[in-house]
Amino acid sequence: MTEEQQLKLQAFLDGELPEKETRETASWMARDSEATALFNELRNTRRAFKDSEPTVRLPESREFYWSKIQREIERLTPASEPVKTRSFISRLRRILVPIGAVALLVLAGLLAVEQSGIFGGPAITPDSEMTVADSKAFTYHDYANGTTLVWVSYPAER
Amino acid sequence: MTTRLKSPFRRGLLALSCCLLAFATMAAHAKELKFQAQLVWATNTNTEKSVDHKLVDAPVRQKLEELPLKWKNYFLIHNVHFSVPQSGSKEAVLSKKCTIRIKDIDGKNFEISLIGKDKPVLKRTQSLPKGEMLVLGGNAPNSTAWLVVLKRIE
Numbered sequence: 105m106t107e108e109q110q111l112k113l114q115a116f117l118d119g120e121l122p123e124k125e126t127r128e129t130a131s132w133m134a135r136d137s138e139a140t141a142l143f144n145e146l147r148n149t150r151r152a153f154k155d156s157e158p159t160v161r162l163p164e165s166r167e168f169y170w171s172k173i174q175r176e177i178e179r180l181t182p183a184s185e186p187v188k189t190r191s192f193i194s195r196l197r198r199i200l201v202p203i204g205a206v207a208l209l210v211l212a213g214l215l216a217v218e219q220s221g222i223f224g225g226p227a228i229t230p231d232s233e234m235t236v237a238d239s240k241a242f243t244y245h246d247y248a249n250g251t252t253l254v255w256v257s258y259p260a261e262r
Numbered sequence: 263m264t265t266r267l268k269s270p271f272r273r274g275l276l277a278l279s280c281c282l283l284a285f286a287t288m289a290a291h292a293k294e295l296k297f298q299a300q301l302v303w304a305t306n307t308n309t310e311k312s313v314d315h316k317l318v319d320a321p322v323r324q325k326l327e328e329l330p331l332k333w334k335n336y337f338l339i340h341n342v343h344f345s346v347p348q349s350g351s352k353e354a355v356l357s358k359k360c361t362i363r364i365k366d367i368d369g370k371n372f373e374i375s376l377i378g379k380d381k382p383v384l385k386r387t388q389s390l391p392k393g394e395m396l397v398l399g400g401n402a403p404n405s406t407a408w409l410v411v412l413k414r415i416e
Binding site: 241244246249250251252253254255256257258 | 396399
């Protein structure tokens, strides 16, 4: 007897076969004594298990008993931390803050490079700059009129 | 012609050409920076005695009078209008002994050199926005003074 046939007998015993297969299995058992013997053995074993199964009676109601188990499980299980949900603004801030910092650094670097004239450009200061020194020269700014006067010691002849 | 212009590609090409033309026109205008340089003689001499020279125009005179200068009259010796190419330099001869050279640095800042008797007298870097004036000056004989008035026109 194949394993499949044995499983079919078990299913027949448990009443799990469809009607057609139930009829076929019954007719097969009527013809095959080995199948009948195995079926009887399976039925006896099942009955033995069923008869020997201890019956436990609860001192309290079923609902109360299970509620006690549930409370005990809840007591022993550590309270799980609430899942932190990050808002859109906080996520945006996490991205924008480092980008902003980098942008500021780049801007500061560019300004420093421009002011120092590293790439060949002259260093322009907000104020004017005298590159040929004249120790006696003086400069006067009239900001209101937008006029600058530079007086030099150069002795001119008209 | 109308059908051709309806094509998005052709319309885009036309718009791009217009933009390029506008930019080219703007760039052509921005290429040159115009200046006016005046050699001025400052003196307390009366006007009657200096008939060979005319007085500086009123706006320049007004600005000069607001400076801490002691002279009563300012006579125009020579007046030069000249253009400085963008990122270039240009010299303007004001007299046989006085030349001014302007070098454009970045369109806002200029290197201004004063040359007297072929020798550098002063070299100065400063911004000179349109309408502002730079006056270079020095003492001259008989309690007079020479002035170079530099003004950016455009």
